[in-house]
Every structure is written in C-alpha cells, then in structure tokens.
Amino acid sequence: MLTLWEQPHALVLPEPCSPARPWRWSYGPAREYLMRAGDLISAEQAERRVLIMENPGLPGQAAITPSLYAGLQLVLPGEVAPCHRHTQNALRFVMEGSGAYTALDGEKAVMEPFDLVLTPAGQWHDHGNETAQPMIWLDGLDIPTVRLFDAQFSERLDQPTHPVTAPPGDTLARYGRNLRPMRGHVADRRPTGRPLFHYRFADWRPALAAMARSAEIDPHLGHALEFLNPADGGQVLATMSAHVRLLPAGFETRPRQSTDGTVFVVVEGEGEAELNGEVVPLHERDVVVVPSWTRLVLRSSRELVLFAYSDKASQEKLELYRERNL
Ligand code: 1HN
Numbered sequence: 001m002l003t004l005w006e007q008p009h010a011l012v013l014p015e016p017c018s019p020a021r022p023w024r025w026s027y028g029p030a031r032e033y034l035m036r037a038g039d040l041i042s043a044e045q046a047e048r049r050v051l052i053m054e055n056p057g058l059p060g061q062a063a064i065t066p067s068l069y070a071g072l073q074l075v076l077p078g079e080v081a082p083c084h085r086h087t088q089n090a091l092r093f094v095m096e097g098s099g100a101y102t103a104l105d106g107e108k109a110v111m112e113p114f115d116l117v118l119t120p121a122g123q124w125h126d127h128g129n130e131t132a133q134p135m136i137w138l139d140g141l142d143i144p145t146v147r148l149f150d151a152q153f154s155e156r157l158d159q160p161t162h163p164v165t166a167p168p169g170d171t172l173a174r175y176g177r178n179l180r181p182m183r184g185h186v187a188d189r190r191p192t193g194r195p196l197f198h199y200r201f202a203d204w205r206p207a208l209a210a211m212a213r214s215a216e217i218d219p220h221l222g223h224a225l226e227f228l229n230p231a232d233g234g235q236v237l238a239t240m241s242a243h244v245r246l247l248p249a250g251f252e253t254r255p256r257q258s259t260d261g262t263v264f265v266v267v268e269g270e271g272e273a274e275l276n277g278e279v280v281p282l283h284e285r286d287v288v289v290v291p292s293w294t295r296l297v298l299r300s301s302r303e304l305v306l307f308a309y310s311d312k313a314s315q316e317k318l319e320l321y322r323e324r325n326l
Contacts, residue, residue, distance in 0.1 A: 016259060020065050020291035021057035022275035027095070027285035034074045034136065043079040043127075044160070050074075050139060055289060061144065064289050065261030067311040068240070069143040074136050075100055075129040083126035083162045086154035089237040090125075090141045092117040093265055093307055094201075095285055097135030102127050104197050105190050106165030109172070111135065114201035114267050114307065116227060120194045120237055124162045138265060138287065140309045142239040172198050175230050194237070199227050208246045208305065220256040220325045222247040222298065235313035242309040247271065247300040257293045258323035260310035264288045269304035273297070295326070 004011070034051050043049045050071040055064050064070040072095070075081055083103075092102060094115045101108040102117045105124050109117050117137075119125040129135045146152045174181055175196040204225065212223045226243040227236045235241040241260070244267070247253070264273075264287070271282045274297040275290060282288065282304065290296050298304070315321035 016293035018066065018261065018291035018293065019057045020055045020063075020261060020289065022278065022280070022291060022294055023056060023289050024273075024280045025053055025287045026283070027287070030072055030287075031136065034072050035134070038074050038076050038134065043075055043081045047084075048073055048081050048139075053287060053289075055291075057291075063144045064263055065144075065291055065311065067142065067145045067148070067314065068261060068263065068309075069139070069141040070263050070287065070289070071139045072136060073127075073139050074134060075127050076134050077129055077132050079129050080160050081127040082160040083124050083157035084154060085122055085124045085157075087121050087152050088141050088143050088146050088154075089121045089239050090119040090139060091237065091240060091242060091309060092119070093138045093140065093309075095136045095138060095265070097129070097131070097133050097137075099131040099133075100127065100129035100135035101168070103162055106162040107170055108164075108168040109198040110168050111137070112201060114205070116199040116204075116236075116242060116307070118194065118197040118199075118236055120192050120197070123190065123192065124157060126157075126161050128161065138263075140240065140263060142237075142311070142314070145239050145311065145314060169198075171195055172200075176200075176203070178230070180230065193231055194229055196230050199236075204244055205305070208244055212246045212248065217248070217251070219254045221245060222251060222253055222304075235316070237313060238317075239311060239314040240309050241312040242307070245304075245306045245308070247298060247304040247306075249300055249303045251300050251304075253296075253298045255295050255297050255326040256323065257295055257326070258310075258312075259292045259321055260312040260315055261292045262290045262308050262310040264290065265307040267305040267307055269300055269302040271298065271300040271302070271304045274299070
C-alpha cells in the first residue's frame with residue numbers, strides 16, 4: 001500500500017500537465033537519417049522501415065504524446081512492406097513520392113503527396129512501391145492508447161501481399177463524392193463501418209482554398225476542415241481525428257488550448273508556432289507536436305497550410321475533450 005498524501009505528484013490536478021514536450025522535427029535531417037536506414041535494412045526485413053518520432057518528454061515509450069505514436073516510413077522502389085493486421089488504428093500522411101500504394105484488404109490506394117490514407121483497426125494492410133522514386137510518409141497510430149487498455153492483437157498474413165479484391169480507387173469512387181451504394185456496400189467486404197480510406201490532397205486542398213476565399217476566418221483556428229467518415233459523419237478513426245488548416249499570409253491566431261495532443265505537418269508555406277511562449281519556426285514538411293493544453297499561437301509569414309491528427313476521437317468518446325479559446 002502507498003500513502004496517497006505523500007505522492008510527489010498529485011494524482012488529481014486542476015488542469016492537464018502533460019509530461020510530453022512541445023517539439024519539432026525538421027524534415028531535412030529526418031529524411032537524411034531515413035534514407036540512411038534505407039541503405040541498412042530492407043522494408044521486408046524490417047517489416048516496416050520506420051524511424052519513430054519519440055517525444056523527448058516520454059523516453060522509452062515510442063510515443064509522440066501519451067496516447068499517440070508517430071513515425072516516418074520509407075518504401076524504396078521495388079519494395080513491399082508485408083501484409084499484416086492489428087487492433088491499432090493507423091493513418092498515413094504522404095510526405096514525398098508519388099504512385100506507391102497502401103492496400104487495404106486487397107484494395108490499393110495509389111498515394112500522392114499530402115494524401116491521407118487510413119488503415120483502421122483489424123484490416124489487412126500492405127504497402128508497395130512499384131515506382132522509380134522513394135516514398136516517404138508519416139505514420140500516425142494509437143499504439144499507446146491500445147497499450148494502455150492491454151487490448152492488442154496482431155497477425156501476419158501468410159503471404160507478403162493481400163490478394164487483389166477490388167480495383168484501385170473502387171471505394172473512393174463510391175464513397176468519396178457524397179454518394180453511397182444503395183445495394184452492395186463496400187462495408188460487406190470491409191465490415192468496420194469505415195468504407196472510405198483515401199482522402200486525396202487533390203480533393204481537400206481545393207476545398208480549403210474555396211473556404212479561404214469565401215468564409216469568415218476563425219480567429220483561433222484559421223480556416224479549418226475536419227476529415228470525416230462518410231458512413232456516419234463521425235471522426236475518421238475510432239481513436240483519432242484529422243483536419244487541415246489554412247492561415248492566409250500575415251495571419252496570427254488567437255491563443256487556444258485543447259486537451260487533444262496534436263501532431264501537425266506543415267504542408268505549404270512558412271510561419272511559426274508559439275507553444276507555451278516558446279517560438280518554433282515552421283517550414284515545409286516539418287512535424288510539430290503540440291501536447292494537451294499547450295497554449296498555441298500560429299503565425300504565417302507566407303500562406304500556411306497544415307495537416308493535423310490528434311486523439312480527439314478517443315477523448316470525445318470518453319467525454320474528456322475540452323478546449324479553451326483565449
Ligand atoms: C504498422 O502497421 C505500420 O502498417 C507502420 O505501415 C508503423 C508501427 C507500429 C506498429 C504497427 C504500417 C507501425 C505499424
């Protein structure tokens with residue numbers, strides 16, 4: 001037994017006090033390390049050739065926030081990352097390269113820069129690169145969340161790639177345009193309630209641009225659009241949410257705090273993030289983590305476009321999510 005009154009850290013605090021630190025990974029050096037990993041190990045040997053982005057405040061946990069994981073994955077020309085499935089939810093956000101694929105239960109999504117691709121819990125997935133250029137994407141997973149609940153299962157398929165079950169783009173054509181099949185749901189083949197798994201830059205970027213032309217800007221967020229599951233209008237994954245933002249050149253957000261620890265990727269532009277008063281420059285393809293309840297201000301020197309994912313989906317289900325606009 002333990003004396004509660006002598007615990008050095010109060011167990012019930014007045015507000016979040018994350019052990020995670022705000023942090024930035026510059027893309028240039030990260031990419032160099034990843035390419036060196038490409039000389040040292042194959043995707044097949046490694047199962048996944050990934051460099052983990054570990055939060056310096058969470059050593060040894062392979063976590064970027066207490067609930068989320070992030071890594072940079074490289075698939076070189078001709079490689080396959082073998083097929084497996086697990087109870088962790090995952091998303092991919094493409095950093096560079098064009099034409100490699102993620103196959104979900106045997107249906108390929110052909111990936112382009114800044115596309116979002118989902119591999120929801122329990123679904124078979126493999127990656128392959130049949131192009132001549134390296135392909136790099138950010139992996140976002142809920143590994144620490146699933147670990148917290150001691151609820152993980154995984155298995156490998158007995159072959160490197162899943163047999164083809166549908167032509168590339170099949171699900172996107174049916175669910176990606178505000179339509180759904182009247183009969184013969186993709187859900188019959190993929191019974192998770194999450195048919196759509198590919199959200200293309202070619203679709204989300206013009207939507208954000210149109211919003212920036214005509215909408216009044218949100219002073220705390222900038223222009224922001226959240227990705228959704230077309231089957232129910234909910235968050236894209238059971239545990240993770242994702243959104244994109246645009247800040248016009250010379251814009252500064254008002255300070256904001258939220259309980260969802262968030263991982264940002266700079267898609268376009270230049271600017272800076274002020275994180276609890278500490279200023280971090282933002283350049284294309286940098287990754288920045290903003291832990292729970294960090295006071296965040298964003299500034300753009302050039303029009304700034306950001307992608308973000310967070311654990312908001314989990315927190316909403318657990319009735320924990322809060323935000324405060326300052
Ligand atoms: C995983 O399945 C992938 O499918 C990437 O590409 C990173 C990290 C830990 C556990 C599973 C992938 C992962 C992962």
